[in-house]
Amino acid sequence: MTDPSDDRLELSADEMRALGRQVVDLLVDHFTSLQGQPVGRRAARADLEPMLGGPVPEDPSDPGAVIAPLKEQLFANMLHVDHPRFFAFVPGPNNFVSVMGEALAAGFNVFTGTWFAGSGPAQIELTVIDWLRQICGLPNGAGGLFVSGGSMANLTGLAVGRQEKLGDDVADAVAYIGDQCHSSVARALRVLGIKPENIRAVGSDADFRLSMDSLKSALAEDRAAGRRPFCVVANAGTTNTGAVDPLPQIAEFCRSENLWFHIDGAYGAPAILAEKGKALLGGLELADSLSLDPHKWLFQSFEAGCVLVRDRAALLRTFQVMPEYLRDTEGVSDEINFGNYGVQLTRSFRALKLWLSLRVFGLASFRNAIARGIEIAEVAQRELERTDGWEIVTPARLAVVTFRFAPPSLSESEVDFLQGGMVEAMLKDGYALATSTVLAGRPALRLCTINPRTTDEEIVETVRWMTEIGNRLATS
Ligand SMILES: Cc1ncc(COP(=O)(O)O)c(C=O)c1O
Incomplete structure (x- = not known):
């Protein structure tokens, strides 16, 4: 160990290499052994505090000794969202190249706020943003930036929409968001000063798609009352x-009503790379702003969100502020200062991991991985349909299938109660994990199958295992 009196916070070259090897070994063990492990566990505070709490350490320790117990004490006490049998929420099936990209970005401590400080990194970010623009079909002239995730992408896109449609006056502004929108959309609108009573949760049709009739009548009512509709999400x-949602119809409606059209593609937009996804996602290219989340279905480590805006200059109009201490960073006009395109000035280099992953695996592998996710949900649906006790609530689409365990012996309210109980029981057992949601007022279980490393055998076994859990709880 380096002399503890050394206040330069340095390790020797050998110590750095030893620490790096230890970390890489830990990661490679994780990636290669995950399939044989449980999906993870949720520990109690009382168990964690003795291991992971304690006073501020005044004295130095050997780095290897600090890292060694983390596998059991820290990384075992979490849910592995990258696990091939983790079907809960939206999984995070990242890839190892992305992890190494993250390490490089952190190691070189890349600053991506200005061209002056990070011209090479800004060029990589421009390149990846343009790849995503082409994939989603937005026109030349569209631009964007990397952000922390889908929530920040929604906030950024809607901030641009607010600026473009309302200027600085948000009085009586109304936004239409659809009752199936992610919670981050309403939160973003709140942050942007839109009153909660002016955030319209427009109803959905029987397929849980935004209803055009409800949208039209909500807008007519607001216009008649003198309010100021400005966007649809x-x-x-x-x-x-x-x-x-019916994207082409909503786009047409927004154009005729002079509304900003924001699409939240944080979950599903990458499916455009697969044939079945492309068939569903017509109209994606019509967005004024579009949220993507490469840390979901583009297999990146957290955090990697991205927002695309049809008119790149609108990002500047919304966010550009030039203080005197950054005057040296004002370059020629093609030198992009990403710090002027969003909320963050100091920004990590999120584009690198996706750039590296795409370079190493190639887009064709991403297409296949996404197509596989769509297929796994279809396999799950077929398996559920042929097993007694299950009813499908919504069929497999874009790698999500929802269903209920509803044995005929139980009343409706007992069935409702059972779904949540099954999630707890799954977590306790740990073989796999699905979580629940509420659809048309009734609890349902949900599998999200975007991990391309899940096998058909694992899906079949997961359904068998969930059936066993359901039957056990139903009769206890
Ligand atoms: C459709 C959708 N939008 C937005 C978000 C929020 O993204 P993040 O958690 O990356 O902020 C999610 C997260 O699951 C999502 O599914």
Whole structure:
């Protein structure tokens, strides 16, 4: 160990290499052994505090000794969202190249706020943003930036919409968001100063897609009352059921009513790379702003969100502020200062991991991985349909299938109660994990199958295992 009196916070070259090897070994063990492990566990505070709490350490320790117990004490006490049998919420099936990209970005401590400080990194970010623009079909002239995730992407896109449609006056502004929108959309609108009573949760049709009739009548009512409608938020894949809103019709409506059209594609937009997804996602290219979340279905480590805006200059009009201490960073006009395109000035280099992953695996592998996710949900649906006790609530679409365990011996309210109980029981057992949601007022279980490493055998076994849990709880 380096001399503890050394206040330069340095390790020797050998110590750095030893620490790096230890970390890489830990990661490679994780990636290669995950399939044989439980999906993880949720520990109690009382168990964690003795291991992971304690006073501020005044004295140095050997780095290897600090890291060694973390596998059991820290990383075992979490849910492995990258596990091939983790079907809860939206999984995070990242890839190892992305992890190494994250390490490089952190190691070189890349600053991506200005071209002056990070011209190479800004060029990589421009390149990846343009790849995503092409994939989603937005025109030349569209731009965007990397942000922390889908929530920040929604906030950023809607901030641009607010600026473009309302200027600085948000009085009586109304936004239409669809009752299946992710919670981050309403939160973003709140942050942007839109009153909660002016955030319209427009109803959905029987397929959980935003209803055009409800949208039209809500807008007519607001116009008649003298309010100021300014945007519609649609989903390219809802978190609940994978539903895609009628994007072309909403785009047309927004154009004729002079409304900003934001699409939340944080979950589903990458499915455009697969044939079945492309068939569902027509109209994605019509967005004024579009949220993507590469840390979901583009297999990146957290955090990697992205927002695309049809008119790149609108980002500047919304966010650009030039203080005197950054005057040296004002370059020629093609030198992009990403710090002027969003909320963050100091920004990590999120584009690198996706750039590296795409370079190493190639887009064709991403297409296949996404197509596989869509297929796994279809396999799950077939298996549920042929097993007694299950009813399908929404069929497999964009790698989400929802269903209920409803044995005929139970009343409706007992069935409702059973779904939540099953999630607890699954977590306790740990073989796999599905979580629940509420659809049309009734609890349902949900599998989200975007991990391309899940096998058909694992899906079949997961359904068998869930059936066993359901039957056990139903008769206890
Ligand atoms: C449709 C949708 N939008 C937005 C978000 C929020 O994204 P993040 O958690 O990356 O902020 C999610 C997260 O699951 C989502 O599914």
